Amino acid sequence: MIAELVFVGTELLLGEILNSNAQYLGRQMAMLGVDVYHQVVVGDNAARLRAVFEQALGRADLVIACGGLGPTDDDITREVAAEVAGRPLELDEGLVAELEAWFAGRGRKMTANNRRQCMVPRGATVLPNDRGTAPGLIIPADGGKTLILLPGPPGEMRPMFASHVVPYLTARNGGRPLRLVTRTLRFVGIGESALADGLKDLLENQTDPTIAPYAKTGEVHLRLATRAADEAEGRARIAPVEAEIRARFGRFLYGVDEESLAEAVGRLLAERGLTLSTAESCTGGLVARYITDVPGSSRYFGMGFVTYANEAKVRFLGVPEELLAAQGAVSEPVARAMAEGALQRSGADVAVAITGIAGPDGGTPVKPVGTVWFALAARGFQGDGSGEVPLPAGVWAETARLHGDRDGVRERAATHALALVRRYLLGYLG
Amino acid sequence: MIAELVFVGTELLLGEILNSNAQYLGRQMAMLGVDVYHQVVVGDNAARLRAVFEQALGRADLVIACGGLGPTDDDITREVAAEVAGRPLELDEGLVAELEAWFAGRGRKMTANNRRQCMVPRGATVLPNDRGTAPGLIIPADGGKTLILLPGPPGEMRPMFASHVVPYLTARNGGRPLRLVTRTLRFVGIGESALADGLKDLLENQTDPTIAPYAKTGEVHLRLATRAADEAEGRARIAPVEAEIRARFGRFLYGVDEESLAEAVGRLLAERGLTLSTAESCTGGLVARYITDVPGSSRYFGMGFVTYANEAKVRFLGVPEELLAAQGAVSEPVARAMAEGALQRSGADVAVAITGIAGPDGGTPVKPVGTVWFALAARGFQGDGSGEVPLPAGVWAETARLHGDRDGVRERAATHALALVRRYLLGYLG
Numbered sequence: 137m138i139a140e141l142v143f144v145g146t147e148l149l150l151g152e153i154l155n156s157n158a159q160y161l162g163r164q165m166a167m168l169g170v171d172v173y174h175q176v177v178v179g180d181n182a183a184r185l186r187a188v189f190e191q192a193l194g195r196a197d198l199v200i201a202c203g204g205l206g207p208t209d210d211d212i213t214r215e216v217a218a219e220v221a222g223r224p225l226e227l228d229e230g231l232v233a234e235l236e237a238w239f240a241g242r243g244r245k246m247t248a249n250n251r252r253q254c255m256v257p258r259g260a261t262v263l264p265n266d267r268g269t270a271p272g273l274i275i276p277a278d279g280g281k282t283l284i285l286l287p288g289p290p291g292e293m294r295p296m297f298a299s300h301v302v303p304y305l306t307a308r309n310g311g312r313p314l315r316l317v318t319r320t321l322r323f324v325g326i327g328e329s330a331l332a333d334g335l336k337d338l339l340e341n342q343t344d345p346t347i348a349p350y351a352k353t354g355e356v357h358l359r360l361a362t363r364a365a366d367e368a369e370g371r372a373r374i375a376p377v378e379a380e381i382r383a384r385f386g387r388f389l390y391g392v393d394e395e396s397l398a399e400a401v402g403r404l405l406a407e408r409g410l411t412l413s414t415a416e417s418c419t420g421g422l423v424a425r426y427i428t429d430v431p432g433s434s435r436y437f438g439m440g441f442v443t444y445a446n447e448a449k450v451r452f453l454g455v456p457e458e459l460l461a462a463q464g465a466v467s468e469p470v471a472r473a474m475a476e477g478a479l480q481r482s483g484a485d486v487a488v489a490i491t492g493i494a495g496p497d498g499g500t501p502v503k504p505v506g507t508v509w510f511a512l513a514a515r516g517f518q519g520d521g522s523g524e525v526p527l528p529a530g531v532w533a534e535t536a537r538l539h540g541d542r543d544g545v546r547e548r549a550a551t552h553a554l555a556l557v558r559r560y561l562l563g564y565l566g
Numbered sequence: 567m568i569a570e571l572v573f574v575g576t577e578l579l580l581g582e583i584l585n586s587n588a589q590y591l592g593r594q595m596a597m598l599g600v601d602v603y604h605q606v607v608v609g610d611n612a613a614r615l616r617a618v619f620e621q622a623l624g625r626a627d628l629v630i631a632c633g634g635l636g637p638t639d640d641d642i643t644r645e646v647a648a649e650v651a652g653r654p655l656e657l658d659e660g661l662v663a664e665l666e667a668w669f670a671g672r673g674r675k676m677t678a679n680n681r682r683q684c685m686v687p688r689g690a691t692v693l694p695n696d697r698g699t700a701p702g703l704i705i706p707a708d709g710g711k712t713l714i715l716l717p718g719p720p721g722e723m724r725p726m727f728a729s730h731v732v733p734y735l736t737a738r739n740g741g742r743p744l745r746l747v748t749r750t751l752r753f754v755g756i757g758e759s760a761l762a763d764g765l766k767d768l769l770e771n772q773t774d775p776t777i778a779p780y781a782k783t784g785e786v787h788l789r790l791a792t793r794a795a796d797e798a799e800g801r802a803r804i805a806p807v808e809a810e811i812r813a814r815f816g817r818f819l820y821g822v823d824e825e826s827l828a829e830a831v832g833r834l835l836a837e838r839g840l841t842l843s844t845a846e847s848c849t850g851g852l853v854a855r856y857i858t859d860v861p862g863s864s865r866y867f868g869m870g871f872v873t874y875a876n877e878a879k880v881r882f883l884g885v886p887e888e889l890l891a892a893q894g895a896v897s898e899p900v901a902r903a904m905a906e907g908a909l910q911r912s913g914a915d916v917a918v919a920i921t922g923i924a925g926p927d928g929g930t931p932v933k934p935v936g937t938v939w940f941a942l943a944a945r946g947f948q949g950d951g952s953g954e955v956p957l958p959a960g961v962w963a964e965t966a967r968l969h970g971d972r973d974g975v976r977e978r979a980a981t982h983a984l985a986l987v988r989r990y991l992l993g994y995l996g
Contacts, residue, residue: 149602151592152780155585158607162581172579173614177588177605184603350582414851414872420858421844421851424872428850431926431972438875439882442844442854445868448912452869482878496861542861 137309139170140196142188144204144213145288146179156290157202164297167316168305169363170198180210189220193281200301203288205270207249213285214255214273221277223257231262235269263300268292274304317370318361321381324397324555326388328356334384338377345374353544354551355397390558397554398426398433404561405436405486408517408524412557413482414440415453415474415489417465418508422550423490439482443474453477464503466491468533471509476531479513486514486560490553492538494545506538508549512556512565525563532556532565567739569600570626572618574634574643575718576609586720587632594727597746598735599793600628610640619650623711630731633718635700637679643715644685644703651707653687661692665699693730698722704734747800748791751811754827754985756818758786764814768807775804783974784981785827820988827984828856828863834991835866835916838947838954842987843912844870845883845904845919847895848938852980853920869912873904883907894933896921898963901939906961909943916944916990918983922968924975936968938979942986942995955993962986962995 141161147153158175165172174195178188185204192199204213218225231254239246253270256262263272263286270287277283284301286293323331328351332339335358339347345362360377364370382389391400405412414423424440427433441452446465449455455473463469474489492508499505516529534556538548559565571591577583588605595602603626608618615634622629634643648655661684669676683700686692693702693716700717707713714731716723753761758781762769765788769777775792790807794800812819821830835842844853854870857863871882876895879885885903893899904919922938929935946959964986968978989995 148588149592149605150596151589151594152778154589158578158588159581159584162579164581166580173609173611174618175579175607179603181603188604348582416851419855420863420867421846421854421870421872424851424874425849425855428872428874429973429976433850434874437850438873439878440851440872440874442851442858442870442872443868444854444858444864444870448869451913452911481882483881543859546859 137170137198138196139165139172139198139200140192141165141172141175142185142192142199142201143175143177143288144180144185144201145177146181146210148177148203149179157288157293160290160294161200161202161297164302167318168302169309169316170305180204180212182212182216185212185216186220189217189283193220193277193279193283197280198282198284198305200284200286202286202293205253205272205285205287207247207253207269211252214252214257217273217275217283217285218255218257221257221275221283223259223275225255225257227251228254228256228262231256231271234264238269263296265292265296267295272296272300315364315366315370316361317364317367317374318359319371319374319378320393321358321360321378321389322391322395322397323356323358323385323388324354324390324551325559326356326385327351331356331358331385331388335381338380345377347377353540354548354555387562387564390555396426396430397551397558399430401554401557401561402427402430402433402436404558406432408527408561410485410517410561411436411438411483413438413478413484413487414553415478415487416440416442417444417449417474417489417491418494419490419492419546419550419553420444422546423488423553426550426554438484441478441482449474449477453481466493466503466507466509468509468511468535471511472513472531472533475511475513475533479515485517486512486557488512488553488557490549492545492549494542494549496542504537506540506545507535508538508545508552509533509535510549510553510556512560514560527560527563528565530565532560567600567628568626569595569602569628569630570622571595571602571605572622572629572631573605573607573718574610574615574631575607576611576640578607578633579609587718587723590720590724591630591632591727594732597748598732599739599746600735610634610642612642612646615642615646616650619647619713623650623707623709623713627710628712628714628735630714630716632716632723635683635702635715635717637677637683637699641682644682644687647703647705647713647715648685648687651687651705651713653689653705655685655687657681658684658686658692661686661701664694668699693726695722695726697725702726702730745794745796745800746791747794747797747804748789749801749804749808750823751788751790751808751819752821752825752827752830753786753788753815753818754784754820754981755989756786756815757781761786761788761815761818765811768810775807777807783970784978784985817992817994820985826856826860827981827988829860831984831987831991832857832860832863832866834988838957838991840915840947840991841866841868841913843868843908843914843917844983845908845917846870846872847874847879847904847919847921848924849920849922849976849980849983850874852976853918853983856980856984868914871908871912879904879907883911896923896933896937896939898939898941898965901941902943902961902963905941905943905963909945915947916942916987918942918987920979920983922975922979924972924979926972934967936970936975937965938968938975938982939963939965940979940983940986942990944990957990957993958995960995962990 261274273285275283345360443449454477478487495505511533517527691704703715705713775790873879884907908917925935941963947957
């Protein structure tokens with residue numbers, strides 16, 4: 137089965153909004169094993185949309201269109217699709233009742249405009265919209281082909297696709313072994329080329345699963361993918377390749393699939409019953425923000441310091457003024473003093489400190505923009521009898537020269553700091 | 567002039583990357599006054615790319631293609647475009663020398679693959695790439711039509727477009743009055759529908775400039791746009807409409823065009839010579855992060871507290887334990903005590919505190935997820951003789967019920983906190 141994706145909206149052509157639906161649907165179709173050869177974006181213009189639909193139905197079995205199902209005059213997707221499929225629009229009284237109830241439930245009255253959204257091409261299947269007023273439609277067309285219309289807002293389109301289009305496509309494809317099963321291995325502390333070098337034999341001889349590395353800001357992801365009849369078969373094919381990769385680079389592998397580095401670090405802290413504090417200068421709260429992005433992070437994170445000014449480092453972390461004067465704020469001794477101060481004053485078990493030059497100004501020949509010092513201070517951990525490695529007390533420091541603009545340096549520094557905490561918790565800091 | 571945008575890459579069809587180039591180029595073309603009726607995404611397949619190019623040249627004067635100019639075998643855009651334009655590829659020795667120098671400057675050796683990137687269709691113009699190895703190309707085609715090829719990585723494409731394609735298109739369009747001049751007015755503290763209601767007459771009778779409202783997380787943007795011969799003419803047409811909008815809603819208008827709320831607040835602080843501190847609970851460092859996203863923020867921001875746990879609120883901000891026990895952490899008295907504590911302990915002139923329930927857990931019937939208390943404490947400001955309004959000393963508190971998931975609540979809370987600081991600095995807090 138070949139599908140074509142059509143996105144309707146002048147605002148997309150003008151670049152007023154980012155077409156995130158294209159990525160979502162592209163990924164979904166790949167996971168379902170449906171080939172997509174073209175995506176087309178077209179404006180709110182009936183003649184051009186008609187031509188796009190006709191061409192798409194000519195070269196694909198299935199056309200999925202997003203957008204243009206709203207109540208206003210420039211929403212024309214429903215009318216044009218009905219015309220192309222040769223099916224007259226009929227008012228669906230059941231839909232009218234549902235939509236009236238939807239508005240009543242929100243204390244609003246349905247307008248006459250919204251009745252347009254209750255027009256259904258004869259023989260089409262209506263897809264309910266739990267989040268908005270525009271129902272989706274599955275419209276049969278000539279030659280066994282199909283048009284599927286979905287609303288444009290991602291918050292409405294995605295749940296509708298997952299609840300109604302995925303089951304439809306799965307049923308339509310019968311028992312064909314076309315599901316794409318993927319597993320993303322997430323690495324930190326190693327570069328893309330070093331990882332690729334160490335996996336050269338696997339990358340060169342890959343057939344099934346395929347192995348694709350992607351560089352992210354401060355991280356590298358490795359995507360393993362295979363097509364299989366079901367999840368279990370795919371997993372079984374991926375497992376031995378993953379085991380081999382773990383044997384070589386498990387030390388740098390912090391999580392799989394959607395797990396973020398902050399989640400992985402939080403999991404390690406929670407498993408050991410330890411708490412973390414932060415002392416941030418150049419990252420300005422970014423590390424605390426990543427940690428508290430995770431629901432439930434209050435179990436292991438109680439307090440963070442954003443000590444942007446030198447005076448704040450002195451007053452709140454007890455960094456000696458002489459040290460700042462003699463070494464500068466971006467230096468190993470200051471990073472160590474920040475981490476020790478945060479550990480003592482917060483009462484946490486582990487504290488991580490970041491001090492660096494994010495730019496665009498403030499760099500010098502000796503300490504150019506991107507120079508960052510990190511330190512970690514810890515009280516030590518004897519283990520709680522459940523098999524974790526005991527962890528030493530101490531203070532560790534390291535530096536990195538990070539690239540990128542101000543945002544890039546700050547994000548890489550935050551990632552590096554979280555990776556340092558991870559290494560400590562796994563017993564890699566000597 | 568009509569243009570069509572073509573994006574080449576199987577990774578786009580598979581949804582492995584987000585097509586941010588489509589938004590960038592769409593916006594650029596709109597600003598240049600060039601109409602775009604279609605965007606097409608196609609994979610790394612020569613036959614399909616050829617068909618897409620032929621169709622695009624049939625219905626547009628100018629085709630801009632992004633991607634597929636790299637050194638590997640699946641990079642086919644150059645070859646297919648040359649074929650469609652009927653111009654043989656010839657090795658450009660000057661380019662070879664430049665590319666060899668580029669590699670040498672990075673301590674690397676050019677591979678044979680990279681020589682493919684030095685092949686130029688006869689009669690084409692080469693666009694230098696300062697950030698990578700793939701040069702761009704402007705290729706004349708039959709009937710006065712043109713193919714422009716640009717590299718796919720946004721970091722290479724955008725500077726090349728700005729430096730080389732914009733001047734080319736401007737020259738090609740001669741003196742035609744087609745430049746789109748826009749001005750975005752950014753509001754906070756007012757909803758989209760309230761703003762639209764208050765501007766109903768302007769919105770209904772808009773012709774030139776056009777006025778389009780956009781809701782952002784916690785903000786509303788109003789985009790004024792007109793086509794003009796030059797910037798000055800456009801500005802002159804926009805100015806009276808902007809003045810009318812400012813007369814009605816200037817109180818909520820914090821900035822124009824690209825200025826962020828954090829930048830606007832920072833500008834107000836710097837103008838008055840005041841400093842700010844933050845005491846964050848549910849936002850977990852997000853407000854500090856937004857403030858320090860701005861280069862030069864160390865002039866007015868020295869210190870922030872992330873007091874996620876109750877114990878941290880007691881220890882670092884001096885919030886009385888009894889208050890937390892009696893009122894709960896998400897309450898007006900605790901927000902006030904946090905702001906006062908941050909003011910005193912940081913030594914800043916103004917402190918803002920945020921305490922709320924970001925979810926997904928922790929909500930109750932009385933305090934559902936999204937309930938947030940804000941407080942601002944200030945030492946007062948007599949003015950420095952340069953005409954600013956004097957500001958009172960005091961503590962102000964307010965609450966909001968914010969919607970969205972955990973990320974949405976946190977972002978809206980951070981925006982609300984910055985808006986509160988803005989209102990104080992402008993003398994709106996009584």
